Every structure is written in C-alpha cells, then in structure tokens.
Amino acid sequence: MKQTEKNLPLSTVTLIFGALSIPLAFARHLVSLALVLAILALIFGFWGMRKSMRQQGHYKAFGIARMKLGFRMAIAGAFCSLVMWFLWASNMLF
Numbered sequence: 001m002k003q004t005e006k007n008l009p010l011s012t013v014t015l016i017f018g019a020l021s022i023p024l025a026f027a028r029h030l031v032s033l034a035l036v037l038a039i040l041a042l043i044f045g046f047w048g049m050r051k052s053m054r055q056q057g058h059y060k061a062f063g064i065a066r067m068k069l070g071f072r073m074a075i076a077g078a079f080c081s082l083v084m085w086f087l088w089a090s091n092m093l094f
Contacts, residue, residue, distance in 0.1 A: 021077025
C-alpha cells in the first residue's frame, strides 16, 4: 500500500496568524491581539515543525515551507508588537 503525502496540519493557520500579527502590531489598540496571534503562530509552528521532523517524507514540502514562513513571520510580529507595546506604554508615541 502506497502512502500519500498529506498537508501539514495547521500550516495555513500558522501562516495567516503570523502574517496578521505584523500589521496589527502597528495599530494602537490591537498590539495585544497581535502578540496573542504571534504566540499562537509560534506554538503551532513549533508543533508542526516537530511533527514534520518526526515523520519525514510524510507531509508535502509546500506545507512545510508554509509553516516555516508563518513561523518566521510570527517571530517578526512578536518582536514588533513587543516594541510597539513598550513605545505606547512609555508614551514615546503620542
């Protein structure tokens, strides 16, 4: 029986959450939402990468690439939201 490659679970969710965390970090009242989305994307991305490493060749390469891109965007979104949160809280931005 031939095993077919599957899509990596939550790869699209990771990509969307990671992509949304960056622009939301620059909206004044949505910084906390951006941080939550970034943290969720990091958790999903870590879980997906761990799952794909355990079962190599079981998932499509496109899903793994989508997961890695979402994970990288989530790192950037978390950094941006933390910086903006600090700037808004310290009244450096009006």
